[in-house]
Amino acid sequence: xxxxRGQVGSLVSETKRTVLVxxxxxxxxxxxxxxxxxxxxxxxxxxxxxxxxKELTDFGEDFFEVHCELTESESVAxxxxxxxxxFGPVEVLVANAGVTEDTLLLRMxxxxxxxxxxxxxxxxxxxxxxxxxxxxxxxxGRLIYVTSVIxxxxxxxxxxxxxxxxxxxxxxxxxxREVATxxxxxxxVAPGAVxxxxxxxxxxxxxxxxxxxxxMGRIATPAEIAGPIAFLASEAAGYITGAVLTVDGxxxxxx
Amino acid sequence: MDDAxxxxxxxxxxxxxxxVSPEQVTMEASFxxxxxxxxxxxxxxxxxxxxxxxxxVEESELExxxxxxxxxxxxxxxxx
Numbered sequence: 001x002x003x004x005r006g007q008v009g010s011l012v013s014e015t016k017r018t019v020l021v022x023x024x025x026x027x028x029x030x031x032x033x034x035x036x037x038x039x040x041x042x043x044x045x046x047x048x049x050x051x052x053x054k055e056l057t058d059f060g061e062d063f064f065e066v067h068c069e070l071t072e073s074e075s076v077a078x079x080x081x082x083x084x085x086x087f088g089p090v091e092v093l094v095a096n097a098g099v100t101e102d103t104l105l106l107r108m109x110x111x112x113x114x115x116x117x118x119x120x121x122x123x124x125x126x127x128x129x130x131x132x133x134x135x136x137x138x139x140x141g142r143l144i145y146v147t148s149v150i151x152x153x154x155x156x157x158x159x160x161x162x163x164x165x166x167x168x169x170x171x172x173x174x175x176x177r178e179v180a181t182x183x184x185x186x187x188x189v190a191p192g193a194v195x196x197x198x199x200x201x202x203x204x205x206x207x208x209x210x211x212x213x214x215x216m217g218r219i220a221t222p223a224e225i226a227g228p229i230a231f232l233a234s235e236a237a238g239y240i241t242g243a244v245l246t247v248d249g250x251x252x253x254x255x
Numbered sequence: 256m257d258d259a260x261x262x263x264x265x266x267x268x269x270x271x272x273x274x275v276s277p278e279q280v281t282m283e284a285s286f287x288x289x290x291x292x293x294x295x296x297x298x299x300x301x302x303x304x305x306x307x308x309x310x311x312v313e314e315s316e317l318e319x320x321x322x323x324x325x326x327x328x329x330x331x332x333x334x335x
Binding site for chain 2: 133136179182
């Protein structure tokens, strides 16, 4: 007895897609790049300082790394152009790269505020502008923004970061409404604490506090965030748009 | 480029982006009413026209441009 392809979510055939993952060689980005490569997609990863490790370069032809300064429109445009040349139009964007400059508001300079907003929020704007015409023409696209549960919960010392990440949600939902009729979805993944370079700088005491507040009693691995991102990139997620998917061990329930 | 050539090129862009038939692209045709175009369709058409004619259209210039005739006049005004 035959179940028709496309009838059931898990049986929907996956087309090989061209994916762009910013900050795609470290942390959550690296795990996402690796998972999507394993699923058979072509993945271009932007890097800032650190280059890709052997685990990614071993994928060969389907992997490509390109330098990108998210705070410069020309650099973003050049990175997207390089991906177009190598793989063709971007079909899935994972806007993952982010920065922090933590300090209490009383001590936060306007420069520190601007730098974080510029990289995390305006960077996503620049990326989206660069890839959207291609997605609209193709009548298929997936825009995935990596935010943080901090967007909804707030965190002391992270006013700039929280504002940038909360901004991404409003941004993504507006974009979702604009391009929904073109079969382009825009969704947000909101991780809780994850073991990456960003959390390595957090003090042991603060880390213990954070862990204690998580119902699941532990911090996520990058792979546990990559899975939900890959789901939103998949054919099976075609009717999901404007959603915020929290992946946080339960810390933000109700957000 | 003479007027007939320019309008032919304009018509081709419109047919391509809006998926309408060439006969529908008349000077009097309204984008919203006759060609069933939404705001995103118009933006796509503008991008196509910019590429095709090598021109740049500012956001402010699009105000009140509701018909094929008005859009064509806008494009024509930018051709050297």
